[in-house]
Amino acid sequence: LAIDVTEACLAPFTFASHTYEKFHLLMPLYVCRRWSGSPRPIEGQTLKWVRVKRLGDFAMPPADIPLIAMLRDLL
Template sequence: MVVAAALVDGDGRVLVQRRPAGKPMAGLWEFPGGKVEAGELPEFALARELEEELGISLDPGLVKPCAFASETLGTKHLLLLLYTLRNWSGTPAARHADALQWVYPGELHALEMPPADVPLIAALEKLV
């Protein structure tokens, strides 16, 4: 299971990051997040991953479920849980990505994204 966040700023834009060279799906834009470890609650995994990837901190109780995607990737299956987050501490920085970009949800359609992220855009457009 993988968790991801749609960080929403005061203008209604969401943060996406570009996967770095050398990683699977390099160059694609994605919502920040990562794998849930054994025995870890998804919200706490998201807080840990956002600290590692972006250098921000958050209260796991403030994340709101948004949507999920179920995608077969080769021989593996991915379950991706997307949460929205409007309150965090710190300024997001690209620690494990090539770049960060703030975009309006409708602009996500123009970005190349991993297959599991694409179906989440419609749900995000309705919530933001």
């Protein structure tokens, strides 16, 4: 995302756990409310700011889908 984050600005939130065909993913999710720089895609991704109620409207990996409800509750 091309941003700078300090450890003090991160708070553990939850994790994603999902079994794919060839591996099991265990991915921690942190909340970051302060950073420096402007978020921008640097590896060919598309970046879009959306309201939390629209998160389910976008294609995403299966491991990310359960995180939508948790993010809605947080935000």
